[in-house]
Amino acid sequence: MTLQFKPNETFRSDFAYGKSDADLLRFPFPFPEDAYMYSVNIEPHVRGGPTAAFAHVFDIDEHYVAECRERALVLAEDPKRCQVLPHMEMAEWDTLELIMESLAADYPDHFSLTKAGDLWTWVNRPLGIQQSFTFGEAHTLPYGPFEYITRQAQGDFTLQDQRDDNLYVDGGMVTTQADWSLEFNIGMTFHEWHGPVPLAHEKGVFDRALKYLLRLQYGRPVRRLNWTITINPRLDTSPENYPVWGPDRTTVTSENVGEKVHLRVELQTLFRLPRSNAILFGIRCYLASVADLARVPKWRRRLHRVLRDLHPEIQAYKGLPRYRQMVLDHLAPFDDGAPTSPGIQSDLDAL
Amino acid sequence: MIADGPIPLRVHDIESLSPSLKRFSLTALHGGELPTAAPGAHIMLTLRGPDRVMKNAYSLVSPAACRDRYQIIVRHVAQSRGGSAFLHQGIRPGDVIEAAPPVNLFPLSQSARKHLLIGGGIGITPLLSYLPLLKARGARFELHQISSAEDVGVFERLLAPFAPGQEIRIHGGGRGAFDLAGILSRQPLGTHLYVCGPRPLMDAAASTAAALGWPPGKVHKESFGEAAGGLPFKAILARRGIEIDVGETQTLLEAIEATGIAAPCLCRGGACGECRLPVIEGEVEHRDDFLSAEEKAAQSAVMTCVSRARSARLVIDF
Numbered sequence A: 001m002t003l004q005f006k007p008n009e010t011f012r013s014d015f016a017y018g019k020s021d022a023d024l025l026r027f028p029f030p031f032p033e034d035a036y037m038y039s040v041n042i043e044p045h046v047r048g049g050p051t052a053a054f055a056h057v058f059d060i061d062e063h064y065v066a067e068c069r070e071r072a073l074v075l076a077e078d079p080k081r082c083q084v085l086p087h088m089e090m091a092e093w094d095t096l097e098l099i100m101e102s103l104a105a106d107y108p109d110h111f112s113l114t115k116a117g118d119l120w121t122w123v124n125r126p127l128g129i130q131q132s133f134t135f136g137e138a139h140t141l142p143y144g145p146f147e148y149i150t151r152q153a154q155g156d157f158t159l160q161d162q163r164d165d166n167l168y169v170d171g172g173m174v175t176t177q178a179d180w181s182l183e184f185n186i187g188m189t190f191h192e193w194h195g196p197v198p199l200a201h202e203k204g205v206f207d208r209a210l211k212y213l214l215r216l217q218y219g220r221p222v223r224r225l226n227w228t229i230t231i232n233p234r235l236d237t238s239p240e241n242y243p244v245w246g247p248d249r250t251t252v253t254s255e256n257v258g259e260k261v262h263l264r265v266e267l268q269t270l271f272r273l274p275r276s277n278a279i280l281f282g283i284r285c286y287l288a289s290v291a292d293l294a295r296v297p298k299w300r301r302r303l304h305r306v307l308r309d310l311h312p313e314i315q316a317y318k319g320l321p322r323y324r325q326m327v328l329d330h331l332a333p334f335d336d337g338a339p340t341s342p343g344i345q346s347d348l349d350a351l
Numbered sequence B: 001m002i003a004d005g006p007i008p009l010r011v012h013d014i015e016s017l018s019p020s021l022k023r024f025s026l027t028a029l030h031g032g033e034l035p036t037a038a039p040g041a042h043i044m045l046t047l048r049g050p051d052r053v054m055k056n057a058y059s060l061v062s063p064a065a066c067r068d069r070y071q072i073i074v075r076h077v078a079q080s081r082g083g084s085a086f087l088h089q090g091i092r093p094g095d096v097i098e099a100a101p102p103v104n105l106f107p108l109s110q111s112a113r114k115h116l117l118i119g120g121g122i123g124i125t126p127l128l129s130y131l132p133l134l135k136a137r138g139a140r141f142e143l144h145q146i147s148s149a150e151d152v153g154v155f156e157r158l159l160a161p162f163a164p165g166q167e168i169r170i171h172g173g174g175r176g177a178f179d180l181a182g183i184l185s186r187q188p189l190g191t192h193l194y195v196c197g198p199r200p201l202m203d204a205a206a207s208t209a210a211a212l213g214w215p216p217g218k219v220h221k222e223s224f225g226e227a228a229g230g231l232p233f234k235a236i237l238a239r240r241g242i243e244i245d246v247g248e249t250q251t252l253l254e255a256i257e258a259t260g261i262a263a264p265c266l267c268r269g270g271a272c273g274e275c276r277l278p279v280i281e282g283e284v285e286h287r288d289d290f291l292s293a294e295e296k297a298a299q300s301a302v303m304t305c306v307s308r309a310r311s312a313r314l315v316i317d318f
Helices: A021-025 A064-077 A086-106 A145-150 A205-214 A238-252 A297-309 A311-318 A324-333 B083-090 B121-137 B149-164 B179-183 B199-211 B252-258 B293-298
Strands: A081-085 A113-118 A119-124 A129-135 A154-162 A166-173 A222-231 A261-272 A280-290 B005-016 B021-028 B042-048 B053-059 B068-074 B097-101 B114-120 B141-146 B167-171 B191-196 B219-221 B235-236 B242-246 B276-281 B301-303 B313-316
Touching: A081 A086, A081 A145, A081 B235, A086 A113, A086 A145, A086 A154, A086 A166, A145 A154, A145 A166, A166 A205, A166 B199, A222 A238, A297 A324, A311 B149, B005 B068, B005 B149, B021 B053, B042 B083, B053 B068, B053 B083, B053 B121, B068 B083, B068 B121, B114 B121, B114 B179, B114 B199, B121 B141, B121 B149, B141 B149, B149 B167, B179 B199, B199 B219, B235 B252, B242 B252
Parallel strands: B114 B141, B114 B191, B141 B167, B191 B219, B235 B313
Antiparallel strands: A081 A166, A113 A119, A119 A129, A154 A166, A154 A280, A222 A261, A261 A280, B005 B021, B005 B097, B021 B068, B042 B053, B042 B097, B235 B242, B276 B301, B276 B313
16 A cells, blocks of 8 residues: 655644545544543454554554654654653563564555564665664664654554553653643553543543453554544644643634634554563544534534533533534534434545 | 464474473464564463364463564373373474464563562473573573472473573472572562462462562462353343353353354453343353442343353343
8 A cells, every 4th residue: 555645744833734535534533423421442453443544553644754754843842752761671672563563564665674683674665764773772773762663653652561450651752642741641550640531530431441451462452542622733732832732722713613623533552562561552643624524424413413412521621612612603504413323434435 | 463363383393301391392384473472471272182172371481582483391291181191192293283372471570670480390481481581681580490309400401591690599309398488588679579380389479478578569470361261151142032152262242243143342351331231031250340249249231242151041131
């Protein structure tokens, strides 16, 4: 499969970002029904799913090159967006092996990996990289192994060490985040770093999710979708940069709401890593504007209904109240009340 | 890595280590690299004997860096009618065996200041997979292998490559002469204990460590996991008027799916609640984390992805 990349896209200042028709139809729309509430919505990460975004171990799309450049910009401004605690060194190599082998197998036109014993050669054609190195010897790479490979991957990643029947977030590459901070959370337990989420603790969601993840097996990754709303197609909505993006919320008007307001979806994947027994958590971010989503009849009806009936605490947690009514007013004329099919697929072959 | 079903392996080499121990080297049938197997990992082999199919788990003794073969060491137990007898007597080089992808329930701690390894008999096998990594990382460790007198020689040969300059001891007097409490009581803070061997040895190590004040998270016993299956039973889908046989190694959900009926499910691990079905009759052995204690006691629902029937029949409102 050969992808047509859009290397000149930006996720800041002029926001030169757009979706091709195919890219919109592969969007992992996060609502399987017309209402939303927290649940343990985890399923096996098998190859294939309701849209093309689920077809590979790690999804690469037309925004790949531009997203890697955006990551480099964030890291240049704030190197602490990538941190790994010293005891996670094996997990770093596990991550490099998993991502390189997966990309080379799934996208042979774009990536290749050749091995002569411990001497590996990695070729990343979209980014113009060819790198020979010795597996297990960090000094043979320009960055630590985790930073090296996650600079060449879309989406954020964290590393969880498993000990004392808990998961500790002991490393990460976090530049495309929905308002949480690795610098603040590093070293936290599973319940600590999910602390701010409303309603779900009381429902036992995190107790059950933790038990499930402690049993996660190598070779049997799992996935879930999470979502929020972001103003402008901005990847870096970090607490560190709140002064940069927070004011965006005040810029939404009834005229620009369709283009400004974006549904932000995270395709989250969890992999047990072999040598370290750590868990790699991938948080792959997708953005689609309300105007784009309104091109898909099922999705525009459902988005209207979900946002209309959303629990007030979840609205507040996701930062919606200031502009929610404008989104509803924009979407309401598109919602004819017709029933929608179960599941997240678009029900369209083409736009 | 997403595992795509069982891995077919070819028996490449069988090496006799002692009258009762053989080392099997297994390579990928179709070539290429095997999934990375970490220190402490095991594989579940499907052994097709003359009259029955056995599923046996064996610790891997090959290091993680070794992607071209998996190695196991199997002891032939005199009275065995099961897997060890079959592997010793019924398997020849060139034969094909299926394995499930490696699973690791006995991993090395990444933050231990020192690793204390205790093996009893054939329980040496996962410890052998640790040693190359511990040596390569320059980690501090101490190994005690408890042995019968006749096995001392073979354990010495297996440990010899790792022995120079290391605290590795073989205790040929068996369990009786082994000072478990003495060894556990003189370890520095931050030591992790790994013990593999007969159940009484592992239990004694865990209880001795607890009595000496070791934190539970620093004591690791070898495990192949809880049995996923159980006794076979009949599931009756009342609304459809269908009777289904649920086999020993099959979940209720898998048995329903095998008939072509799409049953509700999501996580397939007893956490999400999606597969819950109402129970009309029969007793459920609950294995999920979703139902509350009250709901479990009421016996009115079953999570089909992990739970089974304790009774011979389970009637479900589905």
